[in-house]
Amino acid sequence: MKSFSRRDFLKTSAAVGSAPLLAGSISSVNAAEVQGTAETASGASSGTTRWFKGQLHTHSQWSDGGGMPESVCAVYKENGYDFFCLSDHNGFQSEELKFNGFGFSKAPADKSAFEGETSTWKCVIDEKGWAKMRKAHYQQAIDKFGEGSVRMKVVDGDTYVRLKTFAELEEQFNEPGKFLLIPGWEQTGSSLDGMQVHMNFINVKSWFPYIRKADPAETVYETMIAGEKEYADNEEPYLFILNHPQWPYYDISPEVLVKLDRVRFWELTNNPRSAGPSVEGAWDPEKYWDVVNAYRTANNKPVLLSTGSDDAHSIYPNAVCKDGPFFGWNMVRAEELTTRAIMESMLRGDFYVSTGVTLKDVQFCKETGTLKVSVDPASGEGVKIEFIGTKKTFGRKSEIIETEKPKRKIDSYPENIGVVLKTVDGLEGEYTLQQDDLYVRARVTVTGSEYEKFNKYELLMPCAWTQPYTK
Numbered sequence: 001m002k003s004f005s006r007r008d009f010l011k012t013s014a015a016v017g018s019a020p021l022l023a024g025s026i027s028s029v030n031a032a033e034v035q036g037t038a039e040t041a042s043g044a045s046s047g048t049t050r051w052f053k054g055q056l057h058t059h060s061q062w063s064d065g066g067g068m069p070e071s072v073c074a075v076y077k078e079n080g081y082d083f084f085c086l087s088d089h090n091g092f093q094s095e096e097l098k099f100n101g102f103g104f105s106k107a108p109a110d111k112s113a114f115e116g117e118t119s120t121w122k123c124v125i126d127e128k129g130w131a132k133m134r135k136a137h138y139q140q141a142i143d144k145f146g147e148g149s150v151r152m153k154v155v156d157g158d159t160y161v162r163l164k165t166f167a168e169l170e171e172q173f174n175e176p177g178k179f180l181l182i183p184g185w186e187q188t189g190s191s192l193d194g195m196q197v198h199m200n201f202i203n204v205k206s207w208f209p210y211i212r213k214a215d216p217a218e219t220v221y222e223t224m225i226a227g228e229k230e231y232a233d234n235e236e237p238y239l240f241i242l243n244h245p246q247w248p249y250y251d252i253s254p255e256v257l258v259k260l261d262r263v264r265f266w267e268l269t270n271n272p273r274s275a276g277p278s279v280e281g282a283w284d285p286e287k288y289w290d291v292v293n294a295y296r297t298a299n300n301k302p303v304l305l306s307t308g309s310d311d312a313h314s315i316y317p318n319a320v321c322k323d324g325p326f327f328g329w330n331m332v333r334a335e336e337l338t339t340r341a342i343m344e345s346m347l348r349g350d351f352y353v354s355t356g357v358t359l360k361d362v363q364f365c366k367e368t369g370t371l372k373v374s375v376d377p378a379s380g381e382g383v384k385i386e387f388i389g390t391k392k393t394f395g396r397k398s399e400i401i402e403t404e405k406p407k408r409k410i411d412s413y414p415e416n417i418g419v420v421l422k423t424v425d426g427l428e429g430e431y432t433l434q435q436d437d438l439y440v441r442a443r444v445t446v447t448g449s450e451y452e453k454f455n456k457y458e459l460l461m462p463c464a465w466t467q468p469y470t471k
């Protein structure tokens with residue numbers, strides 16, 4: 001694959017990664033489904049579907065997160081999440097006997113004490129710093145789950161702590177209809193040009209080593225293809241998500257996802273630490289999303305669907321720490337709380353992203369091109385619904401901002417990509433696509449104390465974002 005210049009990337013966008021979609025053409029909820037859930041449009045429950053709240057990106061001691069895996073699962077279960085994925089870096093919570101995950105650890109010289117054991121045993125390194133297993137971490141789990149809940153061995157003066165496998169965590173936390181653990185992992189590394197390229201695989205139980213290619217576009221593409229091979233025989237669908245492209249410094253340009261139009265999901269929100277810098281005039285996450293969808297829809301390609309994530313590496317919910325839990329999540333409409341139902345709804349685009357605003361309903365009628373949104377009044381005061389889209393006449397040229405430290409060429413896109421088409425002050429609103437509109441999505445915000453608390457981190461103020469819809 002050749003790299004592409006910004007002048008002609010639209011022309012080349014059909015060249016790579018645009019073969020027919022695995023999951024079919026599912027850019028929006030179809031008319032039949034809208035009719036099938038028509039009762040929910042007025043707010044009355046039809047009894048057939050409901051919204052499930054879920055988190056698909058978090059870390060534990062299986063990689064560089066601070067919490068023991070059971071502590072992290074418990075925090076989400078106890079705080080109203082219906083489904084949850086512990087997406088640790090470059091590995092899976094399997095039974096294979098190991099002494100190190102992605103985080104710092106060390107293996108014993110004599111492994112005989114571990115004969116017949118399973119899972120990863122992490123050596124305690126009780127020092128400050130990133131990705132260590134410290135006494136405070138395993139003690140937190142012992143305090144919560146009891147003395148026998150954490151297994152440890154001392155070998156040559158070093159203490160090794162056993163991590164619970166996915167199967168054990170499922171056994172401990174899954175409750176039919178109430179809480180569901182979804183398996184997954186985060187592929188983490190950089191491309192040869194030094195850009196960070198991270199991707200989540202959701203609803204899979206195996207992993208493969210990082211595939212490092214020339215640039216982010218090639219790395220994402222090859223990883224997606226490797227995933228298709230690795231998971232070809234899986235019984236249930238999985239998700240492939242491009243994570244935090246803005247981190248740490250505008251590493252993955254929107255053009256990558258314009259070109260790789262088989263990538264259906266990305267992260268609109270991450271934690272504040274990963275929110276990235278703010279170079280004046282450069283794209284931010286919402287602009288990124290609109291740029292990708294303007295070009296995709298102009299070429300009749302499927303829209304890019306947003307997910308909301310915490311990417312939490314620590315679990316102290318009240319600290320509002322910079323990478324703690326509860327920043328962004330997904331609200332998925334499904335008939336039941338099973339991995340298949342959640343995956344299928346997300347692949348169909350029947351979900352929205354929230355950082356604090358709850359929607360009662362989202363309906364898009366394919367025939368009329370009308371998007372209707374209603375908001376739960378408990379979300380806060382001063383509810384504002386903005387319908388955002390891009391016209392077919394949007395500007396195709398971008399300016400380039402060059403920075404020295406670090407060296408980057410960052411795109412500054414025209415203002416007419418991602419414009420507010422209509423604003424409604426109130427709990428219900430609708431917008432009908434016009435002839436010259438490419439797509440429409442809704443963003444719902446509130447005012448008040450919660451907003452004040454979070455508005456330091458733009459994308460983390462209480463908000464809800466629907467997916468984009470096309471006619």
Ligand SMILES: [Zn+2]
Nearest residue numbers: 186188198243
């Ligand atoms: Zn990451």
Ligand SMILES: [Zn+2]
Nearest residue numbers: 057059186311
């Ligand atoms: Zn992560």
